[in-house]
Amino acid sequence: MFRASGGTMRAPIGIRVRRHRIQMKQTQAGLARAVGISPSYLNLIENNKRDIGGRLLMDIAAQLEIDIEELSGDPEQRTLHALQEVLNDPLLHGLELEQADLHDLVARFPEVARALTRLHAVYGDANAELEANANRLSSDPMLSEMLHEVLSRITAMRSSAEILSQVQDLGAEDRERFSSSITREARSLSTTVRSLASYFDLASSRRRSISPLREVEDAVINSNNHYPELEALADELRAEVLTKGAFAEIALAEALRQRFGISCRRWHGGTSPQPDGQNSTRRARFDEDDRVLWLRSSSTAATRQFQMARLYAQQAGADVIAQVCARFELTTDEARNLALGALASYAAGAMVMPYADFLAEAEERRYDIDLLSHTYTASFEQVAHRLVTLRRKGAEGVPFGFLRADPAGRLTKRFPLPGLALPGSGHGCLLWPIYTAAGAPGVVRQVSEFTNGARFLMVAKSVKKRVSAWQEQPLMFSVMLACDLLHADRTVYSRGLDLGDTAAQVPVGPSCLLCVREGCSHRQESVSAIMQSQPI
Template sequence: MRAPIGFRISNRRKSLKISQAALARLVGISPSYLNLIENNKRDIGGALLNRVAAQLDIDIDELAGRAEQKLLQDLEEAFADPMVESLPFRPDERRELVAQYPASAAALARLHRAYSGAIANADAYADRLRSDPLLSQLLHQILSGITAVRSSAEILEDVSDLDDAERRRFRGAIAREARTLSDVARNLIGQFETSSRNRRSVSPAREIDDLIIEQDNHFPELEQVADTLRQEIERAGPFGIGTLTDLLASAFNIAVVVGGEPPDPEFPGQYRFDAPRRVMWFQGASTLATRQFQLARLYGELAAADAITHTLENATLSTPTARRLASRAIGSYLAGAMVFPYSRMLQDAEAASYDIDHLRQVYHASFEQVAHRLMTLRRPGEEGIAFGFLRSDPAGRLTKHFPLPGLLLPNSGHACPLWAIYGAFRTPDTMLRQVVRFSDGSRYLFLARTVQRRAGSFREQPAMSSVMLACDVLHADRTIYGSGLDLLDLSADIPVGPRCRLCTRRNCASRQEEALSPGGGRAEIRAPLLPADLDLGDPA
């Protein structure tokens, strides 16, 4: 959903009593073009947005309304929920709510998060009841115990000629079955408590999302620590696998082993750190890029544990699962900053017009590692192109998500089936590019390519994923991927949405779910051929 940046510029300019002509002259554009921007008829971004923000003495995040955009996106998801989507919402109701009653809008968004979490937990319990053999066995034991108790009790009540010995025997049977029932019930409750602790799947991901959005995908303290660690490593030798291996051995008494049996045979990953034995193990099929990155991550987590702890202390993480996932994300961020030093990476990216394959060769890295690092180049005053990042498995489920302000990227589940992230599976190992246009008129450049983890043996299936970067189309001409595209030709844009449930394009042939209908209209797909109110046949 496009934020009204132009209106903010106009209001701020008027509050400072600066004329339109004066501001246009200060930022180097014509007054007529500034008038179009202020009326939200032209997009603004990049260097021009920075110049306008500087002249108006306003923070660029406040001017771009990034907090408002995130809240609008949360409300879009809440209003698209099947429980409320049929209500007659006005088209601009969400925007008006955010603009006039931001606290109420935030309350609705939080309530929807809590509701989504409760639904996820309920689904998890239902799945366990349907599929968990232990729970099924416990329930059968309870049912059998109740049947036995009832049978003994009915005999004691209905049979009047039982002698004392028989009565004692039946009462003893009831007591034994009651104790067994009590033990089984405790086991059942324990299973549900374990399930509850392990199945909080919505809240941790959202909390990490909020942490990343709050930091604008950039952690200055970690960048400084990474520069220091990189210098330490380069004093010992050239940055790479050899030097990292030697430093881990000399500084932390850690051996690096490639190939052979993994420390934990049940663990399916390509690498594993065995802390008790002080061994970092890699599968023989793992790539050099994977080994370099994970060795840098291990070195960073050991050498800069205080910096990671400090970063996590300042974050809102309410559960152990959220803290574990956030710790992993922060460790990976630190490793990326070590492998790709900020200023050098930005300079190389700009010089190569953000050619990811070229940058892979320069840094001996993987496609996903380079794409991930490009997304974090957000240092104030030294910014690269702002990218969003998505990763999908072959089933279409999103497995990694880093948002881009203004672009509604789904948090989980599936995205729009027309997005390049899915089209990339049809052309493996080939970059796919798209210029897409959303229903609100916002346009983005999507770049996607498949990545594949090497199989360790003939019997092992290679794991394939698709990685996508997204940026505002205003920055497309700064990339090599904008070459040859007529970015002014709107007819070549691919009409898309965020995902079917949130998309307002009712005439999309790829739609799989009903559209969000602000007017509460009739369903357009999966409807009978004949209208439901048509009576067929002769009256009785």
């Protein structure tokens, strides 16, 4: 098992600095003098014994004539966190690896490190498949019936075969009857087994979203979730919609009708007929044959506007979206379809909240998400998503990490930051505000300190995907944004907080499995052992 000594997980930036310095044929003393530090301090940096960032990182990048992103260590930091998740798997308990070993692996053999994390993801998917099949074998009535039929036919065949082999004076007619029975049962058994195999294949194909979702999520994270081509497309499409009036549902509906012959209609849900006879939880559905976009009436105005913008982007910008998707190098059609949908949503968000205006408004309003939601007729989650995409060079917003959890606490979306360790799946740390937001009336904020020493301002809120309606439960999620404490004072959520008060900072981790805080009273990793040894 891997436990970082001192809790620190630094990306191996120093090794890159050393490699580029040697390639530039510079001495340690020369580079140190050029950036205004001592050679001994540079030596500590190159041996990855000192953190590096801010102005010093920019000065070193300038002296080495490379882009700062090459030294930022963001990809390495993500790989380190992924490896930490791998090595804290209970299957690998007992393995003792030092932090320096991980740094060397990521710095010297990055492809090997990525291969290990990919294999672990496949292993996790295989375990999920086995568990799902085990549960189905014990609870699925269709499988129980099929298995019972298989056993019955095998029993009948065995009985006939035993009679044929053990009864010596069996007449020819009886032998023919028992042989025919075996043949008949064998044919029926073959049909049943084929049906059983097809049933498993069908169910398995429906569950394969585990791997494609993770693959798309990783591709988005690796691309820094910013796409200049989609920003340009969104500006162009927004201008088209504005020719029909103010950017809102009416103008979007008219633009869809005039350019693509698509009409927008409301579906009332509840007891009324569904437009497709399928899943009643869908917020929108496009009927391509009838050229109708069905919008659920119980969806909020922000959701309806977003779905209309999304369809407009899909229709008008299909080629641009496909080109961006191709760069992801996804391995399955399902993953590509998921990515195309995610990129269409990105374009829709950029249409609703155009980059330059939205960034200026966000800075002026100090990133007040609820106020920005009101300004742009967007949901809290839509604004949070958009804030994460403000990564344009020379016009960056506050760098935020993003997390969404369903009512059961499972993480369904994530976008990490350096130092913000987020697990790839499952549940996060119970001390994060995302888990207290569900019962809170508004935004919950918290200054959190991770085990690697990184400190973040976290803000979370419980959000509704649709309004409450008769016979419909509201669809709820919790959304959380996190920014490095260095940027906290740029946001409205730092107001009234003493950011330097270490006593007020909440010690957190990425998840119980990955956390080194063994004495945490909220720890759930060994809950079964605790339940057995202590009274409730």
